[in-house]
Amino acid sequence: MYETKYHKAGSVADAVAALSGADEGKVLSGGQTLLPTMKQHLAAPTDLVDVRGIEGMQGVSAGDGTITIGAATCHADVASNADVRQHIPALAALAGGIGDPAVRAMGTIGGSIANNDPAADYPSAVLGLGATVITDKREIAADDFFQGMFTTALDEGEIITAVRFPVPARAGYSKFPNPASRYAMVGVFVAETGGSVRLAVTGAGADGVFRHDGLEAALGSDFSAGAVSGVSVSADGMLSDIHASAAYRAHLVGVMASRAVASAG
Helix, strand or coil, X not given: CCCCEEEECCCHHHHHHHHHCCCCEEEECCCCCHHHHHHCCCCCCCEEEECCCCHHHCXXXXXXXXXXXXXXXXXXXXXHCHHHHHHCHHHHHHHHCCCCHHHHHHCEHHHHHHHCCCCCCHHHXXXXXXXXXXXXXXXXXXXXXXXXXXXXXXXXXXXXXEEEEECCCEEEEEEEECCCCCCEEEEEEEEEECCEEEEEEECCECCCCXXXXXXXXXXXXXXXXXXXXXXXXXXXXXXXXXXXXXXXXXXXXXXXXXXXXXHCC
């Protein structure tokens, strides 16, 4: 057993102060990854800084062609939000397919992307839409944020406060879920924004979420499910584990990409 101090932050400044004063502090939001990790003694933070009560880190706002979601907003609230459902329905569908109702009621968007689990859903939406991650210190473009499995551009003690998504002309998401965990064995998010196409893959890459140049180029010329069939997806760099081989995941990338395009609206 080990001792952990719990801090209920009332503001971002309070959270930053608590983290800076801790030997090994961790931000607690939904706790869907952190708490099980602590139970398994794979993490032993000296301090937990709970940010769920910070008003400015919850909720959804729309305006100027963007949707901004507070980092402590839970998946269920993203899935049911009227602005998200109207302007980026693919993002609402993605949030509604994470885990089970209990997970969706607790897990948060900020916690998901800060953890950058290679099979998490949200990183594909952030990267596929070209979103901006907003922290207490700066704004980070999606292409610069994800830096490998469980690794991001966040500095020590830096806190995600919100994520700003551009509203796309159309977007779609499709995943092949692990039947037990509901994590993506392969998930593909595709979006047409500002006249260009971005396609991000989660669950398949050995280094985590990634964009696929070949599929983006094909869809940039012909945004249709049929265009995907002409693109070869290599198994090189794909994750291989007890759930699926690299070759199987490569095949699923093409299948999920086709379904994501077909669902885009």
